[in-house]
Amino acid sequence: MSAASSLYSRRKARNSVMMTLCVVAAGIGLAWLALILGALLWKGLAGLNLAVFTEMTPPPGEAGGLLNAIAGSVAMTVIAVVVGTPVGILAGTYMAEYGRFSKITVVVRFINDILLSAPSIIIGLFIYELMVRPMGHFSALAGAVALAMLVIPVVVRTTEDMLNLVPNALREAGTAIGAPRWIVIRSVAYRAALSGIVTGILLAVARISGETAPLLFTALNNQFWSGNLNAPMASLPVTIFQFALSPYEEWQQLAWTGALIITFTVLGLSIFARSLTGRRI
Amino acid sequence: MTLVATANSSSEGRALREREATVRRFALTDLIFRSVAKGSAILVLLILSGVAVSLVVGAWPALSKFGPAFIGTESWNPVTENFGALAPIYGTVVTSAIAILIAVPIGIGIAIFLTELCPRPLRRPIAIAVELLAGIPSIIYGIWGLFVFAPFLQRTVQPFVISVFHDVPVLNSLFAGPPYGIGMLTSALILAIMVLPFITSITKDVFDTVPAVLKESAYGVGCTTWEVMRRIVIPYTRVGIMGGVMLGLGRALGETMAVTFVIGNAHRVSASLFAPGTTISATIANEFTEADGEIYTSSLIALGLILFVMTFIILAAARYMLMRIERRAGA
Numbered sequence: 068m069s070a071a072s073s074l075y076s077r078r079k080a081r082n083s084v085m086m087t088l089c090v091v092a093a094g095i096g097l098a099w100l101a102l103i104l105g106a107l108l109w110k111g112l113a114g115l116n117l118a119v120f121t122e123m124t125p126p127p128g129e130a131g132g133l134l135n136a137i138a139g140s141v142a143m144t145v146i147a148v149v150v151g152t153p154v155g156i157l158a159g160t161y162m163a164e165y166g167r168f169s170k171i172t173v174v175v176r177f178i179n180d181i182l183l184s185a186p187s188i189i190i191g192l193f194i195y196e197l198m199v200r201p202m203g204h205f206s207a208l209a210g211a212v213a214l215a216m217l218v219i220p221v222v223v224r225t226t227e228d229m230l231n232l233v234p235n236a237l238r239e240a241g242t243a244i245g246a247p248r249w250i251v252i253r254s255v256a257y258r259a260a261l262s263g264i265v266t267g268i269l270l271a272v273a274r275i276s277g278e279t280a281p282l283l284f285t286a287l288n289n290q291f292w293s294g295n296l297n298a299p300m301a302s303l304p305v306t307i308f309q310f311a312l313s314p315y316e317e318w319q320q321l322a323w324t325g326a327l328i329i330t331f332t333v334l335g336l337s338i339f340a341r342s343l344t345g346r347r348i
Numbered sequence: 349m350t351l352v353a354t355a356n357s358s359s360e361g362r363a364l365r366e367r368e369a370t371v372r373r374f375a376l377t378d379l380i381f382r383s384v385a386k387g388s389a390i391l392v393l394l395i396l397s398g399v400a401v402s403l404v405v406g407a408w409p410a411l412s413k414f415g416p417a418f419i420g421t422e423s424w425n426p427v428t429e430n431f432g433a434l435a436p437i438y439g440t441v442v443t444s445a446i447a448i449l450i451a452v453p454i455g456i457g458i459a460i461f462l463t464e465l466c467p468r469p470l471r472r473p474i475a476i477a478v479e480l481l482a483g484i485p486s487i488i489y490g491i492w493g494l495f496v497f498a499p500f501l502q503r504t505v506q507p508f509v510i511s512v513f514h515d516v517p518v519l520n521s522l523f524a525g526p527p528y529g530i531g532m533l534t535s536a537l538i539l540a541i542m543v544l545p546f547i548t549s550i551t552k553d554v555f556d557t558v559p560a561v562l563k564e565s566a567y568g569v570g571c572t573t574w575e576v577m578r579r580i581v582i583p584y585t586r587v588g589i590m591g592g593v594m595l596g597l598g599r600a601l602g603e604t605m606a607v608t609f610v611i612g613n614a615h616r617v618s619a620s621l622f623a624p625g626t627t628i629s630a631t632i633a634n635e636f637t638e639a640d641g642e643i644y645t646s647s648l649i650a651l652g653l654i655l656f657v658m659t660f661i662i663l664a665a666a667r668y669m670l671m672r673i674e675r676r677a678g679a
Contacts, residue, residue, distance in 0.1 A: 082572035086465060092457025093466070096478045096548070099541050103484060106496045154388045161385035175389045177671075178396050181663045184595060185656075186602020188629045189399060192652045195636075196402035216395060223392060247374040249381040277485020280604040280629070284636045304487050308605065311491045319495075326488050337483045341476070 104330070111327025114320040119328075124290055124306060127315045133325050135292045136306040139207065143286060143302060144276055146211035151218030152268055158219070159226025164252050167231075176227070182220040190216045191281035199285060207293070207300035210286025217278060218271040225267025229260040229344075262343045269340035273333045279304035303329055399656065407650035409642055418650060424615035424631075426639070431647035433654060435615045439625040440655070443532055443607065444600035446621075447539035452593055454540075455547030460577055462548075463555045475552065482545035490609030493538045494530070498610055501537075502529030506622055524620035528612065533621040535611045539603055543596035550592030550670070554585040557677040591669030598663040602655060604629035628655040 118132045125131025158175065166172045194213040199205055233256050241251035257264070287299035288309060307325045310318035410431065411418060421432020458478060462471055506527030513519040558581050566576045582589065612624020613634050626634075628651045639645045 078572055078575070082574040085574040085577075086460075089457040089461040089465060092454045093461040093474065093478075095454055096458050096481065096544060097474065099544075100477055100481055102496075103488065103492050106492055107488065110495070154391055157385045157388035158392050161382075161389040165382050165385060166389070171386075171389065175392050177664075177667055179392050180667050181660060182392070182396060184598050184602075184659075184663055185399075186604065186629060186659055188602065188604045188632055189403070189652055189656050189659075192406070192632070192636075192649055193399045193402050196406045196649070197398070219392065219395070247378045249378045250374075252381075273483060277487065279485070279487045280633060283633055287637065304485065304605075307487055307491065308608075311494065311609070322491060323495075326491050329485055330488050333485055334480055334483055337480070338476070 107323070107327050107330055110320075110323040114324040115327065119321070119324055123292060124301065124310075124321070125317065126290070127313065128317060130317055131321070133303065133306065133321060133328075135289065136301040136303045136325065137328070138292070139286070139289070139300040140276060140303040142296075143207055143211040143214055143282070143300065144272060146208075146296075147214030147218050147275055148268065148272060150212065151215035151271070152222055154215075155219045155222025155267075155271075156226050156264065159223045159230065160252060160256075162223070162227045163230030164248070164256065175223075179220050179223050182216075183224060186280075187217060187278055188280035188283075191284055194281065194285045204297075205285065205287035205299045207286050207296045207298065210282045210300065210302065211296075213281035213285045214275040214278065217275050217281065221271040221274055222264075222267050225270065226260075226264050229263030229267070230256055232263070233259045266340045266343045269336055269343070273336040273340065276336075277304060277329050277333050279308055283308075403649060403653040403656055407646055407653045410646035410650040411653075413643060414647075418647075419654070422615075422617055426641075426644055429641060429643045431643070433628075433647075433651055435617050436626050436628040436631045436651055437654065438617045439532065439535075439611065440601055440627040440629070440658075442621075442625075443536040443539055443611070443627060444597055446533070446536035447543060447600045448593060448597050450537065450540035451544045451547055451596060455544050455592075455596075456551055456582075456589070458544075458548045459551035459555055462552050464573055464577070475549070478548050479545050481541065482549075485605075486542065486603060487605040487609075489538050489542055489606035493534060493606060493610040497538065498529035498534050501534055502527045510622070521619045522621055525622060527622060528624060530610045530612045530624060531620075531622050532611065532618075532625045535607045535625075535627070536621075538606050538610060539600045542603060542606060543600050546599060547592050547596045550595060551585075551589055554588030554592070554673055555581055557588070557673065558584050585673065587669045588673035591666045591673065594662050594666035594669065598659045598666060601662065602629055602659050604633050608633045628652070 118130065119134075120132060120137065121134060122130075122132030123135050124133060158179075162172045162175060190213055194209050194216065198209040198212060202209070237255050237259060238251050241255045242248075246254070282302050282305050286302060286305070288305045289299045289301040291301075293300050303325050307322045307329070310322035310325070313319065414421070414431065418431070419433050419437065421430075422434040423430050423432050424435060425431070462475055466474060506525070506529070509523050510525045510527060513523045562580055562584065563576055566580045571579070607627050608630040611626055611630050613626050613630060614624040615626055615631075616623075618625060632648050632652055636645070636648050639648055
């Protein structure tokens with residue numbers, strides 16, 4: 068009897084220990100998030116003022132802002148989304164609508180999932196070989212195309228998933244009144260899956276607006292304002308990289324402020340995107 | 349009927365022709381739309397093969413000059429143009445392996461907490477909070493690691509660990525000083541935080557695929573929550589968890605910016621985890637724009653090719669495992 072009860076209490080004790088450890092694990096995860104966001108707010112807010120958004124990046128040792136870096140990031144992100152989104156949506160459409168049961172869909176899904184987690188610096192090398200080397204110089208366009216390569220897999224994945232959720236009865240109703248396939252897709256399937264597809268695009272924007280590695284040797288960096296897509300262009304992440312590793316205090320402060328701006332933009336975008344569908348992607 | 353039809357034959361014929369034309373137009377548009385969509389799907393395949401081809405082409409000068417010895421050589425000397433990949437490969441593998449060793453138990457712990465212990469209203473907020481860790485751009489981990497985390501380790505943890513293991517064989521070479529703050533272990537710790545959300549969210553998802561009746565029968569014969577997790581849920585979802593871990597590993601291997609900040613960029617193989625080292629991605633990020641000479645650039649691209657092959661194999665294995673568990677959940 069005592070042996071049995073001691074076994075029982077040992078099992079109970081073991082259970083409480085393991086469950087406590089699980090709670091501790093969750094605590095660790097949340098604590099890291101709090102630590103990182105706390106440090107960002109602490110260091111970043113100190114340098115946050117209007118000049119950050121209205122002045123150019125300064126030479127070493129002087130005050131200034133991040134205007135050209137922010138503008139460059141926005142420009143390259145917009146081009147990347149404009150280039151990458153149609154390809155992603157069309158590929159997702161093929162996989163969910165025309166080729167739902169074909170072999171090629173399985174292969175594309177597999178490859179797309181690998182692209183989704185492939186190291187972004189490899190994409191940078193790819194675009195360097197594809198565009199920068201033949202053109203002979205770094206350019207904002209190459210940076211934007213590198214970012215587009217990261218947009219495509221995110222949009223393909225969400226578009227396919229969302230179209231697969233559209234009930235077949237809706238499509239059949241469209242076909243029954245004589246609409247051809249592409250009209251059914253455009254006016255029925257896309258409309259039903261709209262919020263999900265938008266979520267995918269927003270998640271893609273969130274993903275690329277913080278990406279540094281693919282821009283390092285495609286768009287490079289630029290100390291000055293540049294509207295030329297065929298020349299190097301500044302971007303917020305690359306500027307942060309350069310400024311943070313510099314020995315100048317003003318630059319380091321701007322790096323922290325830039326980091327704060329990026330992080331809250333990205334986190335805000337991804338929370339907003341998730342709230343659109345109410346379903347986790 | 350026939351009479352009426354004959355009477356209206358001209359107008360009806362026109363209607364029929366219009367109809368045929370419309371149908372043909374529809375068929376043509378549909379064909380175009382379908383082809384463009386299929387072309388886009390094929391483009392996704394072309395991107396990956398394009399990556400592979402361009403890396404091989406770019407790496408060819410270095411690979412043909414150094415041969416297979418490239419992988420086993422520690423030297424990295426831009427002056428004599430003698431390059432070897434051993435130090436970056438070593439750094440990449442060691443930092444990722446340590447990161448996974450740390451992240452897996454914590455990730456599984458959080459998944460158990462979320463599926464079994466957490467009060468229901470808190471589940472979604474906590475899950476989203478953990479996933480936000482994945483949303484933070486990697487450069488933020490870098491700047492945080494360099495200015496906040498590394499000085500903290502340098503002041504407190506590292507001197508303590510070095511003094512504790514000072515006289516213990518093996519461990520004293522693993523944790524040999526001086527405490528720089530930055531180095532292999534710091535990178536591994538930051539990588540662990542970065543891959544944690546991937547492991548957590550996939551583990552949680554596969555835990556949800558366990559049929560309730562399996563868990564209920566285990567509880568029914570008197571198992572504790574831990575025993576149900578350890579003996580029923582984890583064995584049942586083993587393949588899926590492995591898939592999540594491999595996915596995290598793939599991420600850790602290729603992670604660039606965060607590591608570049610805190611690894612120290614030293615091309616050497618050192619037994620001490622506190623020593624600065626380098627990884628493949630950090631080497632490329634640090635040196636690519638400054639590399640002059642064809643062999644230097646080509647050697648860096650060859651490093652990229654090695655990284656690509658490593659991550660491709662790991663990620664393909666991860667996807668294969670996750671596909672298996674999805675198929676089972678669907679069946």
